[in-house]
Amino acid sequence: MLSADNLVILDRDGVINHDSDNYIKSLDEWVPYPSSVTAIARLTRTGYTVAVATNQSGIARGYYDEATLHAMHEHLISLVEAEGGHIAHIAYCPHVPNDNCQCRKPLPGMLIQIQQILGLESLTGSWMVGDSLRDIQAGEAVGCKTALVRTGKGVKTEQKGVGLEKTKVFDDLAQFVEWLIK
Structure with a gap:
């Protein structure tokens, strides 16, 4: 049975794939970090459940549509599954x-959606991994342990140093996974 202690929730842009201030608007622009797909697969192969929570305001802004977003997510899922992993x-x-x-x-609505879909009583003890303060705040709002990665906007977030008192910091998702599994 799934336990909150075995759940890792990831932000997408800046954690799994390269981010852009101009938004990731197409499958061609969606470029995963070299080690992120392997890190996700490694998490699931060692018994963790992985979910993703991602702000995608480019849809409301008219930069891309939901079909394009789904194509990016299907590509991510296929890459992870090709390495023996799974995104729940x-x-x-x-x-x-x-x-x-x-x-x-920073509101926790997507995390609560993940909790409900996965049938968990709470998210206390699970991990929220992001590259921005809003990722950390969303995780903390529902009792997640939090990790900041220095990829994406992570270095700027770390330099501000605000709101990260209980947050562990890692160079990238692969380093977080290495630490978590050990």
Whole structure:
């Protein structure tokens, strides 16, 4: 049975794949970090459940549509499965900040969706891994342990140093996975 202690929730852009201030608008622009797919597969092969929670306001902004987003996610899933891994669920928020939704990080709506879909009583003890303060805040709001990676916006987030008191910091997702498995 799935336990919150064995769940790792990942932000997408800047953690799994290269980020862009101009948004990732197509499958061609979606470029995974060399070690991230292997790290995700390694997590699942060692008994962890992996989910993704990603803000995707480019949809509301009209930069790309949900079909394009699904193509990116299907590609990610196929890459992970090709290495013997699995992604249990991908939650995304298609809204812009002014939409006042409950899903856009730093609000925990996507994490709660993951909790419900996976049938967990709580997320206490699970991990939220991100590259921005809003990822950390969303995780902390539901009792997750938090990790910041220095890829994506992670270095800038770390340099600000605000709100990271309980957060572990790693160079990238692969280093986090190596630490977690040991």
